[in-house]
Amino acid sequence: MAKKNIFEGIQPDAVPRCPYFGICGGCSAQDISYERQLVAKLSFVKKQLGELVENLDLQITGAPDPYEYRTRMDYVTVEDPIKEPNIRMGLRKKGHFNHVVDLHECHLIKLETFQKIRQIFESISEQKYDLYRRTRAGCVTWLCGRTVIATCCLW
Numbered sequence: 001m002a003k004k005n006i007f008e009g010i011q012p013d014a015v016p017r018c019p020y021f022g023i024c025g026g027c028s029a030q031d032i033s034y035e036r037q038l039v040a041k042l043s044f045v046k047k048q049l050g051e052l053v054e055n056l057d058l059q060i061t062g063a064p065d066p067y068e069y070r071t072r073m074d075y076v077t078v079e080d081p082i083k084e085p086n087i088r089m090g091l092r093k094k095g096h097f098n099h100v101v102d103l104h105e106c107h108l109i110k111l112e113t114f115q116k117i118r119q120i121f122e123s124i125s126e127q128k129y130d131l132y133r134r135t136r137a138g139c140v141t142w143l144c145g146r147t148v149i150a151t152c153c154l155w
Helices: 034-052 111-126
Strands: 072-079 087-093 096-102 142-148 151-154
Touching: 072 096, 072 111, 087 111, 111 142
Parallel strands: none
Antiparallel strands: 072 087, 072 142, 087 096, 142 151
């Protein structure tokens, strides 16, 4: 069964902040105003739950900031001799699970957390750690960042 896009048919009305928008599969609605995203999400939930919620006054509460709202992100690391750049850290390409978009910024998690993850990746790369490869070899596959309220830490 195909995954349903809850924003299908909604016309873009915002300028995406992320330079990777449309390429990276990490965010799918930065070109739609946050208010309209919330309306679409609430409509989707009501349609999915149907008569279970028809007599309830469901409401949706948006995040204080429509960016950097995730408290955890898992980024893929890969070494690929075929695709440039050969060593990448990021998220899967939209619609192409076998390709990783090399991210130098990400607006889904706190900026300082992303920067620390990127620093760790660059250090690992410089020290020639064994990154994941298409042959399913390599020991560094993911870098996970977690943000704790009011602080930034990595696990």
